[in-house]
Amino acid sequence: MTPTDWPAPAKLNLFLHVVGRRPDGYHRLQTVFQFLDYGDTVRVTPRTDGAIRIHHRLEGLDPEQDLVARAAHRLQTATGATQGADLTVTKRLPAGGGLGGGSSDAATTLVALNRLWETGLDEEALARLGLELGADVPVFVRGQAAWAEEVGEALTPVELPEPWFLVVVPPVAVSTAAIFADPELNRAMPPITMDDYLAGRGGNALEAVVAAREPEVAAALEWLGAFAPARMTGSGACLFAAFDQQPAAEAVAARLPTRWSGFVARGCNRSPLLDGEWIDYWGVAKR
Structure with missing residues (x-):
């Protein structure tokens, strides 16, 4: 069958507060999620034999813990789907960066296979399945910038400015x-x-x-903060600053010390995933 490419965009936590702890031990959070027009790509090829085949290997990750594989199997179990899929993730988002790469990959897998397998789950049902895989998966399934509370799954859509962000990626x-x-x-x-x-x-x-534990994060935060208000996203290590215009963000990116990488991307209130089947267009400025 014909393969199709689906976007798995990054997210930023524009702020993140911990406001308590629940009886189950999870932390209660407040945050705002916004997407970026930059991220991973999930290539999906449906199969008729029911097999789920993963054609990528994510560094440092046990294949049994791969969220893409887990998402596909979970959707099969929940819907009784008899089809399978070949799945390949092209990674651009760093592991442990706070950009939501693994959660976004899982959400994209759920959305893509739900459509390609014609399993018919609505957004609410897909978001519930996503929450079983991780607290950030539902916001990627729903695809709207959101005010979030509890563990991050209680979502209220919001409309925010959509600036250009420089994201710095310490090693x-x-x-x-x-x-x-x-x-x-x-x-x-x-x-x-x-x-x-x-x-x-x-x-x-x-x-x-994070800054106290990771000197590179502290140094990158100080460097970026000299150009614009800078903040860490999620639990780090990536940092971001907002700019009104793309050239301003790219001008600072051009001065990025060589020991760090980074990219410039536009903030999005609507996830690229909501546009469905996708041609890999992640052509934004990156170093």
Whole structure:
């Protein structure tokens, strides 16, 4: 069958607060998600024999833990689908970067196979399946910039400015579990509202913890902050700053120290995934 390419865009956490802990041990969060017009690509070729074949190997990841494979098997189980698929991820998003690469790949797999297999699940049902794979998967399934609470799955769509972002990628992979377990993490930040965020309140509660553990993150944050307000996304290690115009972002990217990589991308309130079948267009400026 004919292969099709599907986008798995990056996300940014424009702010991230930890406001408490639930009885099940998970942290209660407040954050705003926005997508980027840059990310991974998932190539999907349906099969008639029911087999799920993975044709990529993600560095440092046990194949049994590959979220793309898990998403495909979960959709089969939930719907009784008898079709299978060959799946290949072209990675651009770094592991442990806070850009949501693995979660986005899983969401794209669910959305693509739901359509190609004609299993008929609606957005709500797909988001519920996604939550079984990871807390960030539902926002990628729904594909709308969102105010998020609880573990990140309680989503309210929002309309935000769509600036150009310079994303700096230090050569560091950060363990989300380790950061949330760090005793220095502030777990009792006062909740804020969307109006508070739009008025300029809000930061990343994990940023100080990551910067203390990872000198490269601290150095990159200081460097980027000399050009524009800079922040870490998610649990790191990637950092971002917003610019009104693409040339301004690219001018700073051109000065990026060689020990770090980075890319310039546009913020998106609507995920490219919502446009369905996709031709690989991730041609934005990258170093």
